[in-house]
Amino acid sequence: MSATKLKVTLVRSLNKRIAKHKACAECLGLRRMHQTVVVENVPSIRGMVDKISYLLKVEEV
Numbered sequence: 001m002s003a004t005k006l007k008v009t010l011v012r013s014l015n016k017r018i019a020k021h022k023a024c025a026e027c028l029g030l031r032r033m034h035q036t037v038v039v040e041n042v043p044s045i046r047g048m049v050d051k052i053s054y055l056l057k058v059e060e061v
Contacts, residue, residue: 005061006045009036012055024048025055 010030014022026046029037038061041046049058 004041005038006041006049007036007038007059007061008049009034009057010055011057014055017055021052021055024052030056 007031008028010025010033013033014025022039025031028039029035041060049056
């Protein structure tokens, strides 16, 4: 069974954010604004994306 992928883009700055939210962004591989990564759509990744959804643009690939 292959999981779908998510295309995640950081659209808001990480400055002055909660430390846990910064950690989620870094674990997703997002280090600077407008950077895009493609990640697996699994529950652990989905949880991180949901936690910082106000910083991200998410598309299903």
